[in-house]
Amino acid sequence: MPCNYDLLIIGDAVVDISLNIKNFPIMAGTTHISEDMEIYPGGPAAMAIIASRLGLKVAFADKIGTDIIGDHLVKELEASGVNTEHIIRENGMSTATSINVVDSMKNHSFLGYLGAGTMLDSIDNKLISDSKSIFFEGYNLVHTGRTYYTILDTARKANLQKKQVFFDVGPLISEIVGLDLFIDYSSTVFLNRDEAMAYSKMNLENTIAMLGKKGNADYILKLDREGSVIIKNKQTIPCMALKTYGIKNTIGAGDAFDAGYIAALLSGYKEEIACMAGNMVASLRISSCIRSIPPINEIIGRIIP
Template sequence: MRLVRELALVRGNMRSNEDKFDLVIISDCVLDIYYRVRELPIRAGDVSVSDIIALSPGGACTTALVARKLGLKVAVIDRVGDDPFSDILINYLSNNGVYTGFMKRVHGFTTISNNIIGTGGHAFVGYLGVGKDLTISDINENIIRVSRTIFINGFYAAFTRNIINAFVEVARIAHERPIPVFLDTGPSINNEDLIIDLIKSVNTVFMNEEEMRRLFGDITGLVSAMHGSDAIAVVKLGSKGAVLVHNDLIRHCQAHNVGNVVTTIGAGDAFNAAYIAGILRGLSPEDSCNLGNRVAALRIQYLTPLELPNLENYLIK
């Protein structure tokens, strides 16, 4: 019955372009749990007590939240567990206007990230849940076809090769329309060969500087790899801004630094949302990149993305 209801929604959304999802987000929807400790690292035998605790959608669902705050109609496709963590995650998303009806609940645990913030940085202790086993059978093709854009978060691609097949198939389905596909490579600590092949199947790829070096060595290697493709590569550089690589040209995007940094966790996910929102609203890649930096700079002034204000005015500045 749930599938029937989902397909009814899809058919309803196909009636006009106005009813389409602006953005369908695929994979890496996790529950973030935030702690703040006096200092890092925490060593064996230490007793460290956090002075705060907060829960929030994280990973690609940070991108979903920020995109929704930017005024986009957003849906998420992923596998989550039948545990209480998924209840919390889905409720947070739904209560903030993100459509969750395509999230498939299966037996097991949802992916969790414990985000530990200390002086000078942060650390993660996480659990890879059922989301790492996402396959193309979990994704209805019609859902892809009623989106204006697709965003794939490639985090799990570093841990399982099978999920990359699902991502490639999603890109193929989207390009039949054609629908632009955005990809964040994720950490890229394994399976670099397949991740590079996946990059070649999308329209825009996001990565940070460390991920770029793992995949391509340096910016010259990235330019060489993108040669002959009309795809755009965006390298996020944190406080140094970002660079665009397109048609063998490198363009720098303006950094927007702030003094009141609470945490840099999720800044890249917020950047992704703003860049995509900019493109959907008709901004150039350069202006969308600058918008991404502005929104990322705002994100790091709050503990969680849930605390961000409505951001629709950012699209008209």
């Protein structure tokens, strides 16, 4: 039977509040005034919006607060066509929030709060069955608890049902409890350069060689200006980077890449094309607003004229 959703995203429904400063560090007792401020869904929530704009049918499952930040998050997701009926509002708790501080050199720092996102109790089995693929990140996996075990159980069930399981490990990779178990349940694992080397404790060349010998998952390494690398069936396939102009900052580039890659893969394109699509969507994300991202067929049309 056909699935109602192409992609089910689980956990880390976060709102980003972005502010600018001239330079780091921010010292105690000092005051900094940002020239502008942006409040917008971040992390997997931004990825959900991008994936929906690319043409996927997306559902989001998480727990958020009944605060105005949660109201804003749901409004933005629904405006982009993301199904939010599996987002639970928890009375008396706050929605996950990230304060993003960016300096004039595009360096950034995050101050985050997980809020109600740590209290996700379960995912309906029917929702898993009704989704072609699932996606989760590593932020809620650094401590065992409700959300941790919910994501673990969902990944296990999706794996048993032969669903595509996408896992973006994230910057807290060294703190994730039972990391290899989540990798074993995944069909595709996304890592950036620093995360991959933190995992292997080796240089990039040896890391790529090690991942090529490990498990059944595909590994997608996001290497910024050097493009990306696919590690699949003990083969390594490089994907060239795209030149990007007018970079506002690089926050959200990884989530945008994931959305572009997944949208292309689920649309039937090979991993190499999916990687190029991911690179293009990431480039668009950091040089313009999310709402400017076109459907996946237009992205592919730019890659394959």
